[in-house]
Amino acid sequence: GENVEQHPSTLSVQEGDSAVIKCTYSDSASNYFPWYKQELGKRPQLIIDIRSNVGEKKDQRIAVTLNKTAKHFSLHITETQPEDSAVYFCAASGGGRSGYSTLTFGKGTMLLVSP
Amino acid sequence: DGGITQSPKYLFRKEGQNVTLSCEQNLNHDAMYWYRQDPGQGLRLIYYSQIVNDFQKGDIAEGYSVSREKKESFPLTVTSAQKNPTAFYLCASSRDRASPGELFFGEGSRLTVL
Numbered sequence: 001g002e003n004v005e006q007h008p009s010t011l012s013v014q015e016g017d018s019a020v021i022k023c024t025y026s027d028s029a030s031n032y033f034p035w036y037k038q039e040l041g042k043r044p045q046l047i048i049d050i051r052s053n054v055g056e057k058k059d060q061r062i063a064v065t066l067n068k069t070a071k072h073f074s075l076h077i078t079e080t081q082p083e084d085s086a087v088y089f090c091a092a093s094g095g096g097r098s099g100y101s102t103l104t105f106g107k108g109t110m111l112l113v114s115p
Numbered sequence: 116d117g118g119i120t121q122s123p124k125y126l127f128r129k130e131g132q133n134v135t136l137s138c139e140q141n142l143n144h145d146a147m148y149w150y151r152q153d154p155g156q157g158l159r160l161i162y163y164s165q166i167v168n169d170f171q172k173g174d175i176a177e178g179y180s181v182s183r184e185k186k187e188s189f190p191l192t193v194t195s196a197q198k199n200p201t202a203f204y205l206c207a208s209s210r211d212r213a214s215p216g217e218l219f220f221g222e223g224s225r226l227t228v229l
Binding site for chain 2: 001006009032034036042043044045046049089091093101102103104105106107108
């Protein structure tokens with residue numbers, strides 16, 4: 001099945017700096033790569049996603065890049081703010097049974113943005 | 116107000132007891148999922164269902180059981196066979212049956228075994 005590795009496990013930045021979180025995946029058939037943000041005590045929520053036919057996608061201060069050849073994708077957050085502090089999970093689709101694909105998640109990155 | 120409702124939010128269980136966690140959605144989504152979240156372990160898939168009366172094992176199904184008798188409901192039973200059941204359990208749904216697309220999560224249920 002699919003295996004997703006995520007680094008770093010924790011990331012501390014100063015407000016206004018950029019933050020980058022990287023993930024690698026193992027299944028070359030995976031074609032969907034979302035990122036979820038989970039604030040303390042809350043449910044995970046989708047913040048951005050990318051499909052395998054696109055190399056980069058941006059949404060205001062966040063962007064995701066995908067390198068299919070190397071099987072890795074990254075989340076970039078610019079001009080970080082304290083409210084960006086949360087746990088971020090990457091995921092990749094693939095490996096489901098009976099022809100259905102499911103999401104495999106990385107172990108998460110705790111991002112701390114200091115004022 | 117559309118969404119996914121999980122109950123109970125907190126649950127305590129004695130060893131050897133089975134417990135059932137409820138998950139209901141009114142989003143008219145076909146697919147539903149159960150994930151387990153442990154510190155530093157990410158979200159691990161327990162079971163998923165793409166259609167009523169059908170479900171598949173995920174990566175860590177041992178000691179768990181599910182049913183999908185109605186489109187809007189996907190309860191999870193944590194059986195006494197689950198060796199380490201203390202965890203945070205998240206239910207999710209997605210619109211697309213064939214591909215996960217965006218997952219919509221419930222607020223979670225925290226199970227503690229005493």
